[in-house]
Amino acid sequence: MLLVVILAMFLGLTPANLLLNFFYLGVSIFLVMMTYFFDLTAGLVLNLLFILLQGTLMLYLNVVRNQTVPLALAFWLFMPILLSITFYGMTYQLQQLQAENQKMHDEMVQLGAFDEETNLRTLVSYIQDASVFLETSRRYDLPVTTLVLKIRYFEEMRRMLTGEQMREVIKLVSETIKASTRGNDIVYILDRENLSWGVLLFTDLPGAKIVANRIKDQFAKQVENSVALKGTEVLLVVGIAAYDQKKMSSAYELMNAAAKETEYDV
Template identity: 55%
Template structure:
């Protein structure tokens, strides 16, 4: 049982205890004939429960202790001035408000923990959806969102927008010759090379790791994107030769360049897929 499951179980247990105590209180109230005191005490109990909920356990405990003291004063007053006694069964009001406040607080505290855990989980999902842990690059989710911004900028200001798609030539054949560590090293080396070689305002993405695919969004025309792609290829060859685990492998990059064309493309997916298709026509040179 993980922490979230344990917290959920505890919340359920506190809820059942609270309902059980409240039902017991209702039964005990029917067994006493003092309607006025029961009504007043019940109202004060609900107030103390709300105080515990909004202001915390310390405030709720303080309020309950004050309530116990007030009950003692009321009993002494009635016994001494009216020469009457309060039924002994009314003593349940000394302990029930405290128990009700404690179980309600326990339930809400565990529910708050669950809410915090769910919020963290949503944040992690969003983060993992936008960033790849193995390469520290933004993923397809972020690429599509950012590409839409690039496309809108192109529409408003007529700035040329291109995407560069990078893949590993004959990856399936190369993968059979690599172990897991070499595969991880290759992903990291390629990602680091692309990130280090591109300009500060160019954004790099990891689109796929099964068939490793990287993308770059640039405010540039096709010739400018080709210069950037060639620079990446050269830097990759140098870094590959320096790698202890990968230098024995012949790894080449293939590049596809796609310029945004509003007449032929309707969405960022068309933009990306056109770049991926273009990698098939890049003849990598060794």
């Protein structure tokens, strides 16, 4: 940022006014903080009061005491208000971006495309994204596979676990899948009622099996280290299906093929 560079250069070029510079730097930081925690109007009022006091001091030194006004005083006359306005503008833009992200998040939740608890996409998004994956596979001859992950003996586990433990399971599975996949592999929660997750990958079956084993291994470690699930055996089953354009015509067929494979993961 240009103002910070100018400030650093000024401090470096005026070592004789070290104490004076650091005093005014402290005042500037205080004014910036007041602008940040309150609002721009309050910050401007405080900065104008500072300029008034600073200007009065400079007139007193020049007119009454007939002294040359130090360069440091002239520099610090306007630097605080410039810093306050600049930092307020930066924080305002950041707040606007955060507000837009929250709005997008809320819209996705309302459309059913985003799960609020896990921050994962849902079945709606899976079908939309999988259609893009399949079209890309057909066009560029890229391998596409999907994983479907479930809790082994889920109905029995649901009766045994408390609500807190079930939330911990959902959290651990979701976090483990995200941590065990690459950035371009997309993770979904496909069914909240019967708890199943999905992953779309641009890889072949051997590559998908490596990912599946990594997820299962990492999840086992997470369960072992979980206080809420201490003494509870929670296991994942994973089904893997590769897209075959001769046999599959839709994203549902790919997903259902992987879901069917979970029955054989022993």
